[in-house]
Amino acid sequence: xxxxxxxxxxxxxxxxxxxxxxxxxxxxxxxxxxxxxxxxxxxxxxxxxxxxxxxxxxxxxxxxxxxxxxxxxxxxxxxxxxxxxxxxxxxxxxxxxxxxxxxxxxxxxxxxxxxxx
Amino acid sequence: xxxxxxxxxxxxxxxxxxxxxxxxxxxxxxxxxxxxxxxxxxxxxxxxxxxxxxxxxxxxxxxxxxxxxxxxxxxxxxxxxxxxxxxxxxxxxxxxxxxxxxxxxxxxxxxxxxx
Numbered sequence: 308x309x310x311x312x313x314x315x316x317x318x319x320x321x322x323x324x325x326x327x328x329x330x331x332x333x334x335x336x337x338x339x340x341x342x343x344x345x346x347x348x349x350x351x352x353x354x355x356x357x358x359x360x361x362x363x364x365x366x367x368x369x370x371x372x373x374x375x376x377x378x379x380x381x382x383x384x385x386x387x388x389x390x391x392x393x394x395x396x397x398x399x400x401x402x403x404x405x406x407x408x409x410x411x412x413x414x415x416x417x418x419x420x421x422x423x424x
Numbered sequence: 425x426x427x428x429x430x431x432x433x434x435x436x437x438x439x440x441x442x443x444x445x446x447x448x449x450x451x452x453x454x455x456x457x458x459x460x461x462x463x464x465x466x467x468x469x470x471x472x473x474x475x476x477x478x479x480x481x482x483x484x485x486x487x488x489x490x491x492x493x494x495x496x497x498x499x500x501x502x503x504x505x506x507x508x509x510x511x512x513x514x515x516x517x518x519x520x521x522x523x524x525x526x527x528x529x530x531x532x533x534x535x536x537x538x539x
Contacts, residue, residue: 311466340526352467352514352530398466402526408474410521411457411482412528414466 313415328384330399338404346396428531447515456498461512
């Protein structure tokens with residue numbers, strides 16, 4: 308079974324600074340997806356970024372980028388120029404590329420990020 | 425607009441009183457799933473459905489039932505709710521992985537409190 312670990316329960320950073328959220332995972336699979344989801348106070352789950360394991364290039368989406376280290380099973384999220392709207396719970400998640408149709412997400416326990424004005 | 429809707433959004437009930445949380449999606453997706461979110465545990469899968477009349481257990485199915493009679497709807501049924509089912513519930517759907525569409529799209533969540 309896959310496990311996802313987020314070792315930072317809470318983080319805070321000043322507005323406009325850069326922050327990195329950590330995520331490690333354990334799997335014997337070679338082909339999989341990794342995701343970061345954001346959950347603001349509204350509780351909606353919003354996809355931030357995704358990474359395919361077979362791609363060596365790190366994914367980026369505007370101010371959000373990842374550092375994917377497949378051998379180390381590490382998948383950190385970097386938020387540049389942080390904004391007040393980035394305040395949220397962030398979840399790292401793993402999904403097998405193929406699992407007989409139930410390619411479910413396995414989530415970490417989340418990191419609560421607060422952006423300080 | 426692609427949408428997943430859940431009702432109700434908030435519910436307070438008492439132990440043993442049957443309830444149903446509805447979920448509907450307008451994307452004609454075959455795959456749908458239910459998750460529960462608890463502090464310190466992240467989100468865990470309860471049940472999933474790969475198509476109409478095809479459902480199966482996830483990681484934490486005890487105390488829950490589901491049905492999939494129509495493609496768009498996937499209700500979650502608690503026949504005899506207990507306080508340990510107090511949680512935040514999410515319905516989710518995705519397209520086919522063979523089409524390069526792995527992202528789960530989540531509904532807005534249902535906050536359930538069982539007294």
